[in-house]
Amino acid sequence: MTDGPAERASRRGRPGYDLDSLLTVAVRVFNERGYDGTSMEDLASRLGITKSAIYHHVAGKEELLRLSVDRALxxxxxxxxxPEAQRGPAIDRLEYVVRRSIAVLVDELPFVTLLLRVRGNTAAERRALARRREFDRLVSDLVERAESEGSIRRDVDPALTSRLLFGMLNSIIEWYRPRRGLTAVDLADAFVKIAFDGLRSRPDAPLSPAPDPGQTGSPAGA
Incomplete structure (x- = not known):
């Protein structure tokens, strides 16, 4: 009798190699080469082990993908x-979900990056896309409730608001790198100010100090 995915996932392999370290390397290679462009030989070469050592943990490449995207999902x-996402005003719950989603993105950046790049070419990818749609539906429901409570504007479809909100959030994977002291909290604070309060300044908003002319420059080039 062969082992199922759960048994393989919980089992450790040869000394020095476990499933977590295997997934970490596999995700890195998938993101670099693309899932379709990565072979088991590529993974074994990057790990410095034989393919049979990988098969000790998983049935194949698609199971590696499934386990990796499930980690993010x-x-x-x-x-x-x-609890904070389940009770209280919908707008507060929505903000909480956004902040915590950013924390997940930062903590699991390679895994979230892989999740956002799947295209539905395999059963594992289609399953991941279905789960993403379910998550989007839950967020859309929160947006709709916030609209009905009068917390956010009602002239935009809730599903569209949700797509725009998480489209901006998901774009973080394209440029964010953990450097220069930009924490997940800093990122979430800035995101919430822009997405929930808007870019347009308010008369009662405190003025930021004028920048030092000698310190100007594009943050994107930092």
Missing amino acids: DQLFAVVNE
Whole structure:
């Protein structure tokens, strides 16, 4: 009798190699080469082990993909099930989900990056896309409730608002790198100010100090 995915996922392999380290390297290679462009030989070469050592943990490349995207998805679904996302005004719950989703993105950046790049070419990818749609639906429901409570504008479709909100959030994977002291909290604070309060300044908003002319420059080039 052969082992199922759960048994393989919980089992450790040869000394020095476990499933977590295997997934970490696999995700890095998938993001660099693309899932379709990565072979088991590529993964074995990067790990410095034989293909048979990889098969000790998983049935093949698609199981590596499934386990990797599930790691990101499971954490995102955990966010919407946390108490702060389940009670209180919808606008506060929505902000909480956004902040915690950014924290997941920062903490699991390679895994979230892989999740956002799947295209539905395999069963594992189609399953991941279905779970993403379910997460999007939960966020859309929060947006709709916030609209009905009068917390956010009602002249934009809730599904569109949700897509725009998380489209901006998901774009973080393209440029964010953990450097120069930009934490997940800093990122979430800035995101919430822009997405929830808007870019347009208010008369009662405190003025930021004028920049030092000698310190000007594009943050993107930092």
